Amino acid sequence: FFKNPNADRIGFFFLPVNSFFSKKKVRKYVLSCVFPQKPLYGEVSVSSLHSGGEAFFSCLTGYQLQGSSVRTCLNASTPYWSGKESHCLAACGGLISNITVGRIVSPGFPSNYSNNLTCHWLLEAPEGQRIHIHFEKVALAEDDDRLLIKNGNNFDAAALYDSYKVEYLPNEGLLSMSRHLFAEMTTDATGTSTAFAAGHCYEPFVKYGNLTSSDHTWAVGAVVEFACDTGYTLEQGSITIECIDSNNPQWNETEPACRAVCSGEVTDSAGLVLSPNWPEAYEKGQDCIWGIHVEEDKRIMVDIQVLKIGNKDLLTFYDGDDLTAKVLGQYGGSKSRFKLYTSTADLTIQFQSDPATNVYGYGNGFKVHFFEVSRNDTCPELPEISNGWKSSSHPELVQGSVVTYQCYPGYQVVGVELRMCQWDLTWSGDLPSCEKVLSCADPGKVEHSRRVLSGPHFTVKSTIQYICNKGFTLSGNSLLTCFNRGSMGPKWSQKLPRCLRT
Incomplete structure (x- = not known):
């Protein structure tokens, strides 16, 4: 049949x-x-x-x-x-010519690459075209394993990417200046990994963010949703990707990137503002503005945790919703942690980097936390002091108010008598005290005379005798004695005499 x-x-x-x-x-x-x-x-x-x-x-x-x-x-x-x-x-190197689209994977992928490898790839676009590389994944085993991307057709060309020198992948990818790119991967004698770029649905990754998935084996049909850490914004790619195509498993969209961006509007009750590209170095000549807005009956507390910018760069905080508002503070260079408080429900932050700034490197920039707080346009109530009292220049302790401390008779103020409610709703100075007076005050000198003291201090029972100069006659008592007047404290027995010309 x-x-x-x-x-x-x-x-x-x-x-x-x-x-x-x-x-x-x-x-x-x-x-x-x-x-x-x-x-x-x-x-x-x-x-x-x-x-x-x-x-x-x-x-x-x-x-x-x-x-x-x-x-x-x-x-x-x-x-x-x-x-x-x-x-x-997945071979160790090779010539890929006349390319319009493609992918490079590490030797042996998806298994680990081998030790002691040196692999070279030469990518060549059609005449008159350039090459754009997007990194899907880089996971090198050790610091001694290295991936280099060169802007040319040989090893001597200028480097566009060097895994030795950077801890992050360029989110925007790499763009050649000509039709060629040269890639080199070297591995040492120990340690292996799956290295870079997968040819199927590899395990997705997002730096400065997190992901959730319906299937952590990343099989066809798996859906992954991405979110960024506080202070970062989702850029490039999609917030959701799906593993598709059973014949050639691949993600239907590019993995997104989370970046600290220049400028933005924030309406959260708490959050984080980071210098552009944090924790990597920010760029020259930037002018970034962030607007932060909370409920109308609330205020904003600003906690500047890191400030390390160039001396000619400026970070300015405005107490309002635009750049015409009152300036809370303007800073350049480095400064230890400090806090600011707004008097409105809006805060504007402006960062300007000098076109010739020389501050580069990991961790240079700023890190600003903010929190919604209860409305408070006044300084906190100041405490009373023993043996004295206080008085205020205003019924409410608003900014600019002055509180004056005074002491009962027989006591004197030790410290600063006046304290002011400052712009950040804190009080100037420290709390004074009233201490018992144990001596008389210096009564002063009499013109055209000299005085004789019984001791170096004006304690109770001490005396001062005034003697007029030649040609002058004393009017009043020449001898003053320090007496204790009870609740009134120590006082002199007489008023100062005078020396009159004879």
Whole structure:
């Protein structure tokens, strides 16, 4: 019997043998090749399974074919495919010419790469075009493993990316200046990883953010949703991606990137404002403005945790919703942690970096936390003091109010008598005290005289005698004695005399 070779099952002829045999036997003749096995990370298509038919082999993006790309079905009692079985491997380097789109994966991906490798890839775009690289994933095992991307067609070209020198991937990717890019990967004698760029649905990653997924095996159909850490904004790519295409598993969108951006509007009750590109260095010549808005009956407390900018760069805080509002503070250079408070429900932050700034490197910039707080346009009530009292210049302790401390008779103020409610709603100075007076005050000198003291201090029972100069006559008592007047404290016995010209 015979069935169509194009049906679900391969057709066969069953032939009876001739009469020369004393017993009837049956032989089976196969007239077609079995369908060739698809290589791992590759594809296969067939023109025909019959003798003379061809099988065409190809690899998924990022993999290279090992073996023949075309195999022929050869005629025999059992037809077979010519040549050796084809394989798809992530090779160590190679020339990729006339490219319009593609992918590079680390040697052996998705398995770990080997030790002691030096791999070179030369990417060449069509004449008159340039190459843009987007990093899908980089995970090198050790500090001694290195990935270099050069802006040219050889190792001596200028580096666009060096994993030794940067801890982050450029979110915007890399753009060549010519039609060539040169990539080198080197590994040391110990430690391996899956390195860079996956050819299928690799484990997604977002720096300065987090992700949730319906399937952490990243199988086809897995959906991943991304979110950024506080202070960062989702850029590039989609907030949600899905693993698609069972034949060539891949994410339907590019992984997003979380970046600290220049400028923004914030309406959260608490949050974080970071210098552009934090914790990496900000760029020259930037002018960034952030607006922070809370409920109308609330105010904003600003906690400047890190401030390390150039001396000619400026970070300014405005007590309102635009740059015409009162300036809370303006800062440049480095400053230890401090706090500010607004008197309105709005805060505007402006950062201006000098076009010639020389502040570069990890951790240079600023980190500003903000929190919604209860409305409070007054300073806190000041405490009373023993043996004294206080008085205020205003019924409410608003900014600019002055509180004066005074002491009861027999006591004197020690410290600052006046305290002012400052712009940040804190009091100037420290709390004074009233201490008992144990001596008389210096009564002063009398013109045209000299005085004789009984001791160095004006304690109780001490005396001062005034003697007029020649040509002057004393008017009043010449001797003053310090007496204790009870609740009134120590006082002098007499008023100061006078020396009159005779």
